[in-house]
Amino acid sequence: xxxxxxxxxxxxxxxxxxxxxxxxxxxxxxxxxxxxxxxxxxxxxxxxxxxxxxxxxxxxxxxxxxxxxxxxxxxxxxxxxxxxxxxxxxxxxxxxxxxxxxxxxxxxxxxxxxxxxxxxxxxxxxxxxxxxxxxxxxxxxxxxxxxxxxxxxxxxxxxxxxxxxxxxxxxxxxxxxxxxxxxxxxxxxxxxxxxxxxxxxxxxxxxxxxxxxxxxxxxxxxxxxxxxxxxxxxxxxxxxxxxxxxxxxxxxxxxxxxxxxxxxxxxxxxxxxxxxxxxxxxxxxxxxxxxxxxxxxxxxxxxxxxxxxxxxxxxxxxxxxxxxxxxxxxxxxxxxxxxxxxxxxxxxxxxxxxxxxxxxxx
Amino acid sequence: xxxxxxxxxxxxxxxxxxxxxxxxxxxxxxxxxxxxxxxxxxxxxxxxxxxxxxxxxxxxxxxxxxxxxxxxxxxxxxxxxxxxxxxxxxxxxxxxxxxxxxxxxxxxxxxxxxxxxxxxxxxxxxxxxxxxxxxxxxxxxxxxxxxxxxxxxxxxxxxxxxxxxxxxxxxxxxxxxxxxxxxxxxxxxxxxxxxxxxxxxxxxxxxxxxxxxxxxxxxxxxxxxxxxxxxxxxxxxxxxxxxxxxxxxxxxxxxxxxxxxxxxxxxxxxxxxxxxxxxxxxxxxxxxxxxxxxxxxxxxxxxxxxxxxxxxxxxxxxxxxxxxxxxxxxxxxxxxxxxxxxxxxxxxxxxxxxxxxxxxxxxxxxxxxxxxxxxxxxxxxxxxxxxxxxxxxxxxxxxxxxxxxxxxxxxxxxxxxxxxxxxxxxxxxxxxxxxxxxxxxxxxxxxxxxxxxxxxxxxxxxxxxxxxxxxxxxxxxxxxxxxxxxxxxxxxxxxxxxxxx
Numbered sequence: 128x129x130x131x132x133x134x135x136x137x138x139x140x141x142x143x144x145x146x147x148x149x150x151x152x153x154x155x156x157x158x159x160x161x162x163x164x165x166x167x168x169x170x171x172x173x174x175x176x177x178x179x180x181x182x183x184x185x186x187x188x189x190x191x192x193x194x195x196x197x198x199x200x201x202x203x204x205x206x207x208x209x210x211x212x213x214x215x216x217x218x219x220x221x222x223x224x225x226x227x228x229x230x231x232x233x234x235x236x237x238x239x240x241x242x243x244x245x246x247x248x249x250x251x252x253x254x255x256x257x258x259x260x261x262x263x264x265x266x267x268x269x270x271x272x273x274x275x276x277x278x279x280x281x282x283x284x285x286x287x288x289x290x291x292x293x294x295x296x297x298x299x300x301x302x303x304x305x306x307x308x309x310x311x312x313x314x315x316x317x318x319x320x321x322x323x324x325x326x327x328x329x330x331x332x333x334x335x336x337x338x339x340x341x342x343x344x345x346x347x348x349x350x351x352x353x354x355x356x357x358x359x360x361x362x363x364x365x366x367x368x369x370x371x372x373x374x375x376x377x378x379x380x381x382x383x384x385x386x387x388x389x390x391x392x393x394x395x396x397x398x399x400x401x402x403x404x405x406x407x408x409x410x411x412x413x414x415x416x417x418x419x420x421x422x423x424x425x426x427x428x429x430x431x432x433x434x435x436x437x438x439x440x441x442x443x444x445x446x447x448x449x450x451x452x453x454x455x456x457x458x459x460x461x462x463x464x465x466x467x468x469x470x471x472x473x474x475x476x477x478x479x480x481x482x483x484x485x486x487x488x489x
Numbered sequence: 490x491x492x493x494x495x496x497x498x499x500x501x502x503x504x505x506x507x508x509x510x511x512x513x514x515x516x517x518x519x520x521x522x523x524x525x526x527x528x529x530x531x532x533x534x535x536x537x538x539x540x541x542x543x544x545x546x547x548x549x550x551x552x553x554x555x556x557x558x559x560x561x562x563x564x565x566x567x568x569x570x571x572x573x574x575x576x577x578x579x580x581x582x583x584x585x586x587x588x589x590x591x592x593x594x595x596x597x598x599x600x601x602x603x604x605x606x607x608x609x610x611x612x613x614x615x616x617x618x619x620x621x622x623x624x625x626x627x628x629x630x631x632x633x634x635x636x637x638x639x640x641x642x643x644x645x646x647x648x649x650x651x652x653x654x655x656x657x658x659x660x661x662x663x664x665x666x667x668x669x670x671x672x673x674x675x676x677x678x679x680x681x682x683x684x685x686x687x688x689x690x691x692x693x694x695x696x697x698x699x700x701x702x703x704x705x706x707x708x709x710x711x712x713x714x715x716x717x718x719x720x721x722x723x724x725x726x727x728x729x730x731x732x733x734x735x736x737x738x739x740x741x742x743x744x745x746x747x748x749x750x751x752x753x754x755x756x757x758x759x760x761x762x763x764x765x766x767x768x769x770x771x772x773x774x775x776x777x778x779x780x781x782x783x784x785x786x787x788x789x790x791x792x793x794x795x796x797x798x799x800x801x802x803x804x805x806x807x808x809x810x811x812x813x814x815x816x817x818x819x820x821x822x823x824x825x826x827x828x829x830x831x832x833x834x835x836x837x838x839x840x841x842x843x844x845x846x847x848x849x850x851x852x853x854x855x856x857x858x859x860x861x862x863x864x865x866x867x868x869x870x871x872x873x874x875x876x877x878x879x880x881x882x883x884x885x886x887x888x889x890x891x892x893x894x895x896x897x898x899x900x901x902x903x904x905x906x907x908x909x910x911x912x913x914x915x916x917x918x919x920x921x922x923x924x925x926x927x928x929x930x931x932x933x934x935x936x937x938x939x940x941x942x943x944x945x946x947x948x949x950x951x952x953x954x955x956x957x958x959x960x961x962x963x964x965x966x967x968x969x970x971x972x973x974x975x976x977x978x979x980x981x982x983x984x985x986x987x988x989x990x
Contacts, residue, residue, distance in 0.1 A: 254757070255752045255757055255759065257757070257758060258758060258759065258760050258761050258780065258781040258782070258794075259781050259782070261760075261780075261781070261782055262782040398938050399938070401934070401938070402931075402934035402935060402937075402938050402939075405930065405931075405934055406931050406934070410927045410930070410931065413923075413927070414924070414927070415782075417920065418782055418783075418784065419781055419782045419793070420793060420795065420913060421714070421784065421791055421793040421795075421913040421914075421915040422714070422913075422915070423920065423923060424705070426548075426551065426556065426592040428552035431548045431549075431551060431552045432552060434545075434548065435545045435548055435549065438541040438542075438544060438545045439541075439545065441541055442538055442541050442542070445534060445537060445538055445541075446538060449534045450534060450535070450538075475552070479552055479553070
């Protein structure tokens with residue numbers, strides 16, 4: 128079996144699992160929950176096998192050491208690995224806390240990441256390594272960065288769950304924050320999906336999608352009617368989310384998952400992610416840059432954005448541990464932190480230029 | 490000690506002024522108690538958080554405005570964001586404020602230094618208290634304090650207190666706790682702690698950030714960052730700053746050769762290689778082939794492979810190897826339009842044409858598809874006794890094109906002397922300080938997040954049925970894990986000692 132078939136199976140399994148987890152949240156039948164977990168595990172196993180197979184394929188064509196042939200060298204492979212880390216982290220949490228309702232919040236992040244691969248039309252080909260990426264630091268730097276990203280993604284999900292569960296007044300800032308943030312998030316993804324469907328023939332790379340076609344089928348459409356309609360529908364959607372978002376709280380509170388547990392998982396994920404990200408993302412990255420380019424820190428956009436991400440999580444830790452901030456305030460910081468992570472990971476590569484523009488290093 | 494106090498005092502004053510300057514409401518008179526109050530209050534953490542935010546927010550701007558770029562690029566970016574008409578004015582404002590090279594602007598550097606000062610002050614402020622906590626030996630716990638500890642367990646074990654004391658002591662020891670003992674009214678108390686040093690993790694982390702910043706400052710003042718474009722065969726004893734100013738190296742460096750390796754038959758680069766020689770006092774001291782990720786260091790100066798290009802109007806040398814049918818070989822170096830003879834024959838070849846990147850169009854006609862040496866090829870005309878025999882393209886990357894129709898071989902080794910290697914040249918004596926800081930920050934973070942300060946008190950009191958064992962414990966991190974460990978110890982104890990033995 129080839130790696131791409133296995134990747135296909137895992138993608139379908141995760142998307143299926145996401146639906147079953149949400150169904151579980153709605154119906155609360157334990158059989159449904161067990162099915163969701165089983166489907167997730169099947170997806171995880173086939174994804175693991177797919178990664179190993181791709182590693183082998185890469186090793187065979189790449190003419191280089193096995194450690195350098197890790198399939199972590201372009202956007203597609205890194206997203207796959209991110210999803211793998213995230214699902215692994217989720218399964219650990221499900222096992223530790225014996226609670227499946229996290230699933231409905233974490234599998235969508237995985238599903239969205241996988242959907243993004245197809246929506247943006249990024250290349251799935253195995254490409255040989257450009258000279259700059261031929262380093263043993265690649266493996267350590269990328270693996271640890273993504274473990275960090277995955278733990279931050281978990282803290283984002285649990286932080287959001289916390290906010291949903293503890294707010295219900297529509298004039299409360301934290302309530303407005305989570306409904307609007309979630310709304311914008313969903314709208315951006317939907318708009319990108321529409322872009323993809325409208326221009327799928329013309330789009331050849333995610334850079335191209337974002338630089339030339341982003342929102343051209345909706346907000347920035349040539350037709351002012353479509354554009355106006357998009358804005359209107361989006362605002363209406365956010366308004367509806369704000370108006371009826373508290374319904375989610377009712378659904379959630381039917382589960383025996385206390386806000387304190389959510390707060391704890393959020394903190395613990397960050398407490399693991401922060402040191403791992405510092406070491407693997409910032410320090411190993413700096414050492415590698417020093418070896419390859421002779422500058423351990425050059426303020427290129429990727430570096431700067433990882434520093435910003437680092438500061439946001441440092442903010443979280445200091446406000447929680449030193450200032451005694453608890454609950455909603457720090458949950459908001461955790462959600463904001465993941466927005467910074469997404470920008471560090473995807474935004475910089477797709478919107479800004481710099482050393483990390485995959486493959487264009489000369 | 491006097492100096493330290495003076496330093497602290499200076500910082501307190503400085504801090505006081507800074508807070509004042511930042512518009513925080515502080516009374517004007519230098520009343521010691523108020524200074525102390527500010528010093529002790531949380532405001533420094535708040536300030537640290539303010540610095541996180543300020544540095545983050547301003548940093549973002551520098552990721553959108555391309556740093557040290559040509560004005561046109563950023564004019565375009567600003568035009569796109571704020572409209573074409575506003576762009577020139579805004580550009581001027583941004584440039585005045587130093588945003589075109591913002592990470593080296595006076596205000597950003599000041600922000601970083603203030604952040605460092607804040608870190609120093611926070612640490613000086615909190616360290617004594619934490620140090621006491623670290624150094625403080627653990628004491629027996631009084632009755633009422635036992636009620637207040639986080640983790641509590643109680644069981645009754647068979648046997649006299651004396652005997653139970655031995656069993657419990659061994660169990661604690663096996664769990665990795667070295668304990669002390671105190672005699673109490675009706676029994677004993679065993680107490681122990683582990684990992685008290687973990688409270689220093691945060692300070693090691695903070696201190697490491699200062700070390701890294703110090704390393705960066707050493708690099709700025711005692712190092713340099715330059716570049717050198719060195720054509721094949723050229724020697725240089727200087728590197729250049731971006732501004733064009735020369736920086737003497739103290740030795741000379743020569744580029745013997747430069748080459749791009751490609752994957753298979755594609756134009757995907759596999760490796761950029763430069764063959765470098767260091768010459769000191771007229772002697773060759775080091776020869777090394779560098780690649781991206783594998784630089785050359787000599788006398789603290791490091792040369793990195795960073796770019797390459799073609800030397801304009803260069804006259805290079807074609808390096809060929811001719812092998813006749815009967816195995817006679819000869820290495821040939823010649824220039825454009827020069828001729829050579831295949832050894833042992835009277836066949837001469839003349840280089841008529843050269844292409845750095847020979848490709849074929851759809852009709853099969855050769856053409857040059859790139860400016861760089863992606864697929865170097867030479868067109869040679871062979872003749873014998875003044876009569877043309879045959880002619881064709883010889884491609885460096887394709888040995889099958891080297892064989893001539895009548896069995897001779899002409900290998901196209903290289904066209905040498907027309908490429909230059911682009912080297913990044915750097916001297917940074919601070920880099921080891923930075924690395925030291927990186928190592929200590931890793932240790933600090935590990936201790937701060939994963940090592941917990943665990944304290945354990947066990948009270949043994951004589952009871953009717955045996956000995957009552959009360960366990961009290963605290964952990965400042967991962968309490969559940971410690972609880973599980975204690976439960977395990979208790980389970981073991983009750984198994985061996987609790988049943989009707």
